């Protein structure tokens with residue numbers, strides 16, 4: 232059976248390097264100026280310590296590298312809590328009670344890397360995934376590969392994400408899969424589907440096509456979606472090629488996110504303890520604000536030392552979720 236085109240093994244080693252470098256960033260830290268600038272953009276996607284060079288590598292080696300340090304007890308929880316669904320706290324310091332489980336397969340999608348046990352979320356998120364996948368099913372037989380949502384009760388993960396903590400985030404891979412069996416087989420060992428960005432980080436790879444654009448546009452135009460994180464090269468290419476740029480507003484450029492995009496929902500109405508995100512700026516974001524992502528500052532490590540910023544505190548209202556059914 233034909234397989235997915237995955238990242239070749241030598242790059243996986245470099246992926247490890249990028250992750251390790253992020254973890255070692257005390258020796259290679261970002262300047263305060265840069266951290267301030269990035270924090271103002273998408274603070275929740277920054278790791279506790281941050282290395283621009285490592286994350287630049289991540290733009291073409293991995294998807295959404297935001298290696299973080301200590302997951303604490305949340306990664307040990309195996310099942311959602313019972314009772315009403317409630318989102319508590321924010322995307323990078325929160326949890327979810329009564330999360331629902333995304334089925335392993337559905338019309339138009341396959342949920343991959345289930346061994347990570349990150350396929351839980353708010354019902355709004357599960358409905359969105361199903362609806363996006365159904366629209367893809369109408370386009371053709373290939374399946375959307377759904378990546379991480381949240382852990383059973385949310386909280387900090389042991390790897391890959393700072394956010395995804397409160398059941399409102401989902402990663403969706405750009406590459407489509409010919410079947411669930413192929414998708415599962417080829418991502419069984421943490422392998423990532425391929426990047427859609429050229430190795431120099433400047434443009435779209437030949438793998439990018441109508442399917443990828445349709446998937447992204449369908450998500451961005453869905454009124455339930457608040458924002459989408461995507462590699463700056465993808466956003467820039469779409470800004471240049473699509474006459475209608477209104478739908479690009481929700482696309483927020485970020486490191487990585489070249490093989491998948493990250494969809495985030497706003498706080499649901501049933502969750503008064505959910506911490507909302509700042510509103511995204513007006514306009515399509517296609518102007519000079521994109522330039523920074525291709526600047527030397529974005530690509531070069533800074534030399535000044537800085538201390539790691541503290542992890543956000545998990546809300547007290549999350550704690551009972553670690554000890555109840």
Ligand SMILES: [Zn+2]
Nearest residue numbers: 295401402493
């Ligand atoms: Zn994500």
